[in-house]
Amino acid sequence: MTATPISILDLAQVGAGDTAADSFRASVEIARLAERTGYRRVWYAEHHNMPTIASSATAVLIAHVAAHTSSIRLGAGGVMLPNHSPLVIAEQFGTLATLHPDRIDLGLGRAPGSDQNTMRALRRDPHSADSFPTDVQELQGYLTGHSKIPGVDAIPGKGTNVPLFILGSSLFGAQLAAALGLPYAFASHFAPQALTQAVATYRRSFQPSEQLAEPYVIAGVNVVASDSSEEAHALLRESQRLRVSQLVGRGRTFSDAEADAVLDSPSGQQIKQMSHYTAVGDPAEVRDYLDKFTVHADADELIVASMARSTEATLRSFEMVAQVMELAG
Template sequence: MTLPISILDLATIGKGQTARESLAGSVAMAQLAETLGYKRIWYAEHHNMSSIASSATSVLIAHVAANTSTIRLGAGGIMLPNHSPLTIAEQFGTLETLHPGRIDLGLGRAPGSDQNTMRALRRDPMSADSFPQDVQELQGYLTGPTLIKGVEATPGKGTNVPLYILGSSLFGAKLAAALGLPYAFASHFAPNALQDAVAAYRREFKPSEHLAEPYVIAGANVVAADEASYAHQLIQATMRARVSLFFGAGREFTDDEADMVLDSPQGQHIKQMMTYSAVGTPETVVEYLEGFAKHANADELIVAHQANTTEDRLRSVELLAKAAGLGA
């Protein structure tokens, strides 16, 4: 493939796995991806989700950065309305100071949680309304000039950590275009508005001191395996796990129960979330991603390797890299 490929690591806590084991798997994935030629790895901020270990996103990035050497690492993304812009500027300014030239900061405005968790985070339900202003305030702390007189981020000031706007709708696309920032579309779980959002972003993009031309990163799910049948087993297991996550209310569904839910109207939403999924042998996966890149009009792909065990995810990472000719 000619486009760069990056990884969205969901830091999945698999069945029977501890959070510590999941985080060790994230380190192993980053080390492998670094040797194979992936461009970057991002981690997403989620809260109160028993199967995702990336809630303290900046802490995880720091740990992975300390155990790797060259690969870019970042947030895909930080849900900015959960935090003050100054706090995030200090966190990512510190990361960039410790690991210069390796840190990205993707920003989203969703809660990354449910209503009760929003309250536990002390998040104001109206905080998303100030997202555009908060992005600019954050940018001021990192690149200058500060928008809050007399307030500077230390570390942070002058680190110029690159910002990316994340989204799954026209809102993020238009904001990224207006600010002249790169745009990452979450098509790996919210596929519906992909083409409309990318078209709006490219059409309305205004060059800035940070970016001269529009830059689109599009997300897709990947399950690459040595045998196609095994890859399809892995994606089915991933969807079954999501049934338990979304509908289980604290209990695990049996495979038969999960399959019944997936075949119901309620379960169609889970299948729809996985619309953009490359599943099969490495050659099949690369062929799919080449077509998807054109469909998305993307400059870069970011892929979520979907499997419930670290071993299967690492194998998928390896197979895709070799088939796509990364690092060649």
């Protein structure tokens, strides 16, 4: 069995011509595959007002997938805490942990997970991210049964000790996770620039806590595995073309030629840079990349995100990773 646990970040994609219901069915398939093949956990991220991502009600999606699986750990990667009151999140994840003991994780981020207009629609205070560190501690108090608000408990939630993870793509998250003694998940699958510096900062500054005695790093990495290297690279190019429509065209569909022209231009380099850490190729190439990335990231665990656009290709990619990394031993 591989020494490094591997998990899945399910992006809950809504493909062209598909519906959110199709995405939810795919999420169940992915989690069942993860459970069957030896992945450590599956996480879902909170996004809003994005037509291609269906994980906006993250806790509800986790509940649905948990009801259709039996042992795989499931969680948020993550909940954007400034969008919510800590008490509500403690109640939601306390409910999940009560229904599915020892299976629920709670990763926390401080980004809005949306654009400015959507942020206002969420009734989010533009300055609420400033209180993220104290909000994390308030949430932790509810879940451990040591509420920081006199006379207020999370019911359900109190005493469930749902494990918390700090998500980040900068030194801020690394420093906070280290100060609170929490595991740190770095979003290197889309924000690669500060990976090595952030991980080094976290490990150097880590303070042990009741939850965690030693630093623990999860690093995100994209994966596109296929039977041939050529096919895998073609799938990666398809994914990058879609990102052109999402990020440059604001949803307008580009032809392949138009998208390729953007990707090959100076302005398209940023889109390519987002997927800088990507294991792409046949099974042997993917294994070699993931082994080297683990060392480069100084990671205790990897969390892989598929860049394949179809459910079939995503499932095949994750299955190949499980086989080649010998997850099921």
